[in-house]
Amino acid sequence: MAELFLPEAPSAASPLPANEPPAIPRGSVGVVSPQRIAFDQPLALTSGQVLPRYELAVETYGSLNAERSNAVLICHALNASHHVAGISADNPKDIGWWDNMVGPGKAVDTDRYFVIGVNNLGSCFGSTGPASLNPDTGRPWGAAFPVLTVEDWVRAQARLADHFGIERFAAVMGGSLGGMQALSWAITCPERVGHCIVIASTPRLSAQNIGFNEVARRAIISDPDFHGGDYYAHDTVPRHGLAVARMIGHITYLSDDDMATKFGRAQRAPADNGEFHYGYDVEFEVESYLRYQGEKFSTYFDANTYLLITRALDYFDPSRNHGGDLARALQSATADFLLVSFTTDWRFPPERSREIVRALLQNNRAVTYAEINAPHGHDAFLLDDVRYHAVVQGYYDRIAVKLGLGERKQINGVLA
Amino acid sequence: MAELFLPEAPSAASPLPANEPPAIPRGSVGVVSPQRIAFDQPLALTSGQVLPRYELAVETYGSLNAERSNAVLICHALNASHHVAGISADNPKDIGWWDNMVGPGKAVDTDRYFVIGVNNLGSCFGSTGPASLNPDTGRPWGAAFPVLTVEDWVRAQARLADHFGIERFAAVMGGSLGGMQALSWAITCPERVGHCIVIASTPRLSAQNIGFNEVARRAIISDPDFHGGDYYAHDTVPRHGLAVARMIGHITYLSDDDMATKFGRAQRAPADNGEFHYGYDVEFEVESYLRYQGEKFSTYFDANTYLLITRALDYFDPSRNHGGDLARALQSATADFLLVSFTTDWRFPPERSREIVRALLQNNRAVTYAEINAPHGHDAFLLDDVRYHAVVQGYYDRIAVKLGLGERKQINGVLA
Numbered sequence: 001m002a003e004l005f006l007p008e009a010p011s012a013a014s015p016l017p018a019n020e021p022p023a024i025p026r027g028s029v030g031v032v033s034p035q036r037i038a039f040d041q042p043l044a045l046t047s048g049q050v051l052p053r054y055e056l057a058v059e060t061y062g063s064l065n066a067e068r069s070n071a072v073l074i075c076h077a078l079n080a081s082h083h084v085a086g087i088s089a090d091n092p093k094d095i096g097w098w099d100n101m102v103g104p105g106k107a108v109d110t111d112r113y114f115v116i117g118v119n120n121l122g123s124c125f126g127s128t129g130p131a132s133l134n135p136d137t138g139r140p141w142g143a144a145f146p147v148l149t150v151e152d153w154v155r156a157q158a159r160l161a162d163h164f165g166i167e168r169f170a171a172v173m174g175g176s177l178g179g180m181q182a183l184s185w186a187i188t189c190p191e192r193v194g195h196c197i198v199i200a201s202t203p204r205l206s207a208q209n210i211g212f213n214e215v216a217r218r219a220i221i222s223d224p225d226f227h228g229g230d231y232y233a234h235d236t237v238p239r240h241g242l243a244v245a246r247m248i249g250h251i252t253y254l255s256d257d258d259m260a261t262k263f264g265r266a267q268r269a270p271a272d273n274g275e276f277h278y279g280y281d282v283e284f285e286v287e288s289y290l291r292y293q294g295e296k297f298s299t300y301f302d303a304n305t306y307l308l309i310t311r312a313l314d315y316f317d318p319s320r321n322h323g324g325d326l327a328r329a330l331q332s333a334t335a336d337f338l339l340v341s342f343t344t345d346w347r348f349p350p351e352r353s354r355e356i357v358r359a360l361l362q363n364n365r366a367v368t369y370a371e372i373n374a375p376h377g378h379d380a381f382l383l384d385d386v387r388y389h390a391v392v393q394g395y396y397d398r399i400a401v402k403l404g405l406g407e408r409k410q411i412n413g414v415l416a
Numbered sequence: 417m418a419e420l421f422l423p424e425a426p427s428a429a430s431p432l433p434a435n436e437p438p439a440i441p442r443g444s445v446g447v448v449s450p451q452r453i454a455f456d457q458p459l460a461l462t463s464g465q466v467l468p469r470y471e472l473a474v475e476t477y478g479s480l481n482a483e484r485s486n487a488v489l490i491c492h493a494l495n496a497s498h499h500v501a502g503i504s505a506d507n508p509k510d511i512g513w514w515d516n517m518v519g520p521g522k523a524v525d526t527d528r529y530f531v532i533g534v535n536n537l538g539s540c541f542g543s544t545g546p547a548s549l550n551p552d553t554g555r556p557w558g559a560a561f562p563v564l565t566v567e568d569w570v571r572a573q574a575r576l577a578d579h580f581g582i583e584r585f586a587a588v589m590g591g592s593l594g595g596m597q598a599l600s601w602a603i604t605c606p607e608r609v610g611h612c613i614v615i616a617s618t619p620r621l622s623a624q625n626i627g628f629n630e631v632a633r634r635a636i637i638s639d640p641d642f643h644g645g646d647y648y649a650h651d652t653v654p655r656h657g658l659a660v661a662r663m664i665g666h667i668t669y670l671s672d673d674d675m676a677t678k679f680g681r682a683q684r685a686p687a688d689n690g691e692f693h694y695g696y697d698v699e700f701e702v703e704s705y706l707r708y709q710g711e712k713f714s715t716y717f718d719a720n721t722y723l724l725i726t727r728a729l730d731y732f733d734p735s736r737n738h739g740g741d742l743a744r745a746l747q748s749a750t751a752d753f754l755l756v757s758f759t760t761d762w763r764f765p766p767e768r769s770r771e772i773v774r775a776l777l778q779n780n781r782a783v784t785y786a787e788i789n790a791p792h793g794h795d796a797f798l799l800d801d802v803r804y805h806a807v808v809q810g811y812y813d814r815i816a817v818k819l820g821l822g823e824r825k826q827i828n829g830v831l832a
Contacts, residue, residue: 047694147694207675207702208667214703215663217696218710222656224640240638247631248664251624256762259623265733276731278463278563280633280723284730286623287630294634307696314699315692317681346672346762 027103029061029086029110032096034119034126039159043121046315049146052135056160057082057119057126061102062110064164069403071166072108072115073157074098075174075181078249078309079301081125084117085110098175100384105409107393112405113170120181121156122148122308130304131232141304143229148308150177150316154184161192170399172335173197175381176348177309180316183356186333187318195399196335197392200345200381202352203326203359204317209347212252213310216245220303229304238303243294245306250293255344255377263289326359336366338395340388342380343373368395443519445477445502445526448512450535452542455575459537462731465562468551472576473498473535473542477518478526480580485819487582488524488531489573490514491590491597494665494725495717497541500533501526514591516800521825523809528821529586536597537572538564538724546720547648557720559645564724566593566732570600577608586815588751589613591797592764593725596732599772602749603734611815612751613808616761616797618768619742619775620733625763628668629726632661636719645720654719659710661722666709671760671793679705742775752782754811756804758796759789784811 036055043051059082074084085102088094102108119127130145172185179201186196223241263286282288322328341353350371360367370391374380452471459467475498490500501518504510518524535543546561588601595617602612639657679702698704738744757769766787776783786807790796
């Protein structure tokens, strides 16, 4: 189990001095630490390869009830991790990536749900991945780490559910790539998913999506510091390629309008007379922002993981083995579904979610669908939007009623 | 003057054997060769720098009439050149980039108009640019070549007009970046532009546009073979960075729908069982296409020119010195205007053209505007679309009537 520090009970293990309790906002799960769980049985992968053993980095929030009926699995997108909510014990500035969504009294209410955040297999935040040691060689896997699929992640995560003794999740939930995992859970392990929550996602990448992924990969692979994926042995990282990859990705996460509002054509540091510098250094705020994002990313993200995760995105297409018919691919699913999309998301636009909704309705599944009018593009799924969060909160409240998980706690006489 | 070979009069200078006249399609300007025109007066640039001398590569089609009233200037976009129409004398496979638009009996009818195609200053197809020799050092300019603006291009082209004795163009016309040049001509040299034709363009780049340009530039600049722009001296080119830059650009030229139609999720060379290869080599057609486009581009385009032209795009904003008011920026213009946009162009969407239209109407200018419902994204301006070409042809026919340039030639009893 994760070490879980609730506001009411700050632990002595907290890195913060005992006489200075951290100012934890109401509704935070508090200071959290990950655990690493080892799986020693070989894992057969879609590619035909076998991973001899692996570890998954995990955080949990809330308590698993006696019936083990209140578990929620949160699946992450490209560059996120198991650190979904709360304050990292290692770094008080490191707040979970979906902290606005998950916590006591929040949409995913940890007073009633036991929430698991898991770092994907192949990622670089504690789970086994290309930077891990290959037991056969004693050196990092590097380019030899097997290519994974969304289905492989689900298989790896299913063992995590076994580890916690969870036969059936109240909900499996994710945004973007995380939504693909939730969808795949509902298709491949139908009996283990009560509710499937798919946010800002798609049943498959478009040619344009694959195109952007491919450009990002080319930027990494053609960086001489990539060394065919074995840069660990050369004590370097392909940071230029990784930065360019991240810059490309970042543009696709934001809407054109959002970028116009945030940056417009504002100059970063104009010459004395307000003029341009007439050169190739930063002139515009948007350049500065993208460079900063790219450079920051290149200091903490593993390049091989970037390749691996974008490739898993490319491959995902549950309809592929059903003649392209998504409804047939979803025939096995028995969960109830919530889908949410955002109007200005041009990476995975609402039409991609509607496609899933139509396919589910063809199968007579119970589907709730919300299309949120939001200016923030794909990134909207990470942001605090009152209508979006109200939809998710309402959905989880209904699940709680169905499962007898009790009411939302009252705070100051009003529902939290 | 360009050597101009019309079908009726194949020249002995043609590289094709005289007894095998080339199969020139009806309406082609035929086999053409460029000329290079030198300008020995220093050119003062927007940046404050001065270019001591320069040459422009030019092709011309049709004949300048005695009144010199039938001249049309065609301005090119990022990677094009003066080779607008016809078949290159050097390479019979090299057809001009706007050959479907310009030729005898075509929308821009070279039976009646004298058309000039000019390679932009700073480009790499014959005009003076970063790869040219710096007279001060005897070595290629490289990184020392001055940064240019759209206004600088217009200044350089105005001298070209002087060279041909053209006081006033019947029309200045361009698509994308070429449209910016046409707009700039109308603003900065109003007395020299009768009609201004701006296609698939914008009055200024958005933050997203600048963002994509910046990522492309970072890919080039961070390629170790760039050598700070002086790769000529190292006998290399930053081909990986240039390829990535081109791949990014290429995605933005196509619409999402167009890419879906052209490539979808088609596999390039599936494994025997139709399966994926589970690796990072080409899996999908769209990857193969983008890689090919990127690699081809890196063999013929100059990296410093890529930086220079994308930067000129970034800087363009005629409203900048008018408090952001485009209508005020256009007050000086006296031309009549034709604007064309394409519904699926997400690089420079129709709203950008409408913004120009509104600003022109505020100035009581005569404006024709067509929004073409076309699936091909930004690239639509280069493609043969019957409605689009009919709009442009109708506009040029009206100009011809106004200027007394005569009727379109009859071919087989119908208008060509």
